[in-house]
Amino acid sequence: MKEDSLELVRKAFRKYYFYKFDAEIRDISRREFGYATFDNKIIRHLSFKSIDELRALLIREIPADAYISNAYYTNPTAEMDLKGWLYADLIFDIDIKDIPLTCTDNHKIGICSNCKRIERSQIxxxxxxxxxxVNIPCKNCIDVGKEQVRRLLDIINDLGSFDIKIYFSGNNGFHVHIYDEELSSIDSDARREVLDYVTGRGIMPEIFGIRKDKNDPSIIKRVINAKKGWKGRIIKYMLNKKDEDSLFRSLIRKQYQKFSKELEDIVKMFSAYSVDPVVTIDTHRIFRLQNSLSSKSGLAKIIVDNIDDFNPFNDASLIDDELVSVYVYNASEFILKDNIFGPYDNTKVELPLYAAVYLICKGLAEAVT
Known part of the structure; x- marks a missing residue:
């Protein structure tokens, strides 16, 4: 990012934090905060007593990215082994870029980090x-991510009723925060068990009475009546194609390897398979601060009240719309605030500030003075 572009982005970020930033943060004084600068330095082990103190730092420092811990500490400003860990919210990270999608090639761009030439090679x-x-996600990308959130919520419901908040990550995914006293106290091993459950890991044919030697009709008969959890979910799907008697006869004859593959395919249809495993089990992780801006897009990490109606290209685009001039190296068509932009190819154009910041943060444009 050139100096003029950096100045434009920093001014846009500062104006947002000055006039628009606010957040409800649980036990703010027990949380560790941190931020990344635009020259790639990481500042950690910060603590604030109030949202006003936090806002003052955001306005003063204008971070590229701001972070908050999922953990709560007795001394959040200390080094990690001296912080005094109390508990940590359970958070699931769904990153759309990690999901294989057919549309990706339509809006993925390879751009030289030096001369800005558009290339398909690695050098x-x-x-x-x-x-x-560089990836400019489309509506289909977001819809796939939203479906992963729906699946996750459905499976979490198997475990109980919790206070759950869904956030758009600010760039290309979603964070699902679970606030629960019991779940917040569990260690990494227990979180891995929760992760295995929501991703459907470990669901074996034996659970359904299908064995390598001889299938067990008593287990098959019981499992066909399952209504809840993974068993109920899978049996309900199977019963869409057969009645109970037909399903029983079919399962009795199933070969282990064949059923194992069928089971794997069914689990993938219902599981939240795109959840980042490293994030979920980490009890000391820092996440993007809610309502802060992402340096990868200029969009905000905001709460999602209704996953079906949510549109990040409108709802999370919170930078002002004053017109500025930019030189766009290359960009596929994209939509922000219901306005269609592009495609662009090595051209100077006047854009609303929010669209200009979006392209500059993606590395696809530079400010023109």
Whole structure:
């Protein structure tokens, strides 16, 4: 990012934090905060007594990205082993870029980190610099991510009733926060068990009475009546195609390997398979601060009240709309605040500030003075 572009983005971020930023943060004085600067420095082990103190830092420092811990500490400003860990919210991270999608090639761009040449190779043919892969997510990408959130919520419901908050991550995914006294106290091993459950890991044919040697009709008969949990979910799907008697006869004859593959396919249809496993089991992790801006997009991490109606390209685009001039190297068509932009190819254009910041943060444009 060139100096003029950096200045434009920093001014836009500062104005947002000054006029629009607010957040409800649980036990703010027990949380660790941190931020990344625009020159890639990481500042951690910060603590604030109030949202006003936090807002003052955001306005003063204008971070590229701001973070908050999922953990609560007796001394959040201390080094990690001296913080005094109390408990940590259970958080699931769904990153859309990790989901194989057919639409990705339509809006994925390879751009040289140095000369900004558009390339399909990993090394620039013009200056031998590395190629940066840039993705401008489309509506289909977001819809797939939303479906993963729905699946996650459905499976979590198997475990009980919890206070759950869904957030758009600010770039290309969703964070699902679970606030529960019992779940917040569990360690990484127990969180891994929860992770295994929501992703459907460990669901074996034996659970359904299908064995490598001889299938067990008594287990098959019992499991066909399952109504809850993974058993109920899978049996309900199977009963869409057969009645109970037909399903029983079919399962009795099932070969282990064949059923194992069928089971794997069914589990993938219902599981939240895209949840990042590293994030879920980490009890000391820092996450993007709610209502803060992402340096990867200029969009905000905001709460999602209704996953079906949510549109991040409108709802999370909170930067002002004053017109500015930018030079766009390359960009596929995108929509922000119900306005269609692009496609662009090596052209100077006047854009609303929110769209200009979006492209600059993606590395696809620079400010023109």
């Amino acid at each position: 620039c043919s013009n200056c031998n610099s590395n190629i940066k892969e």
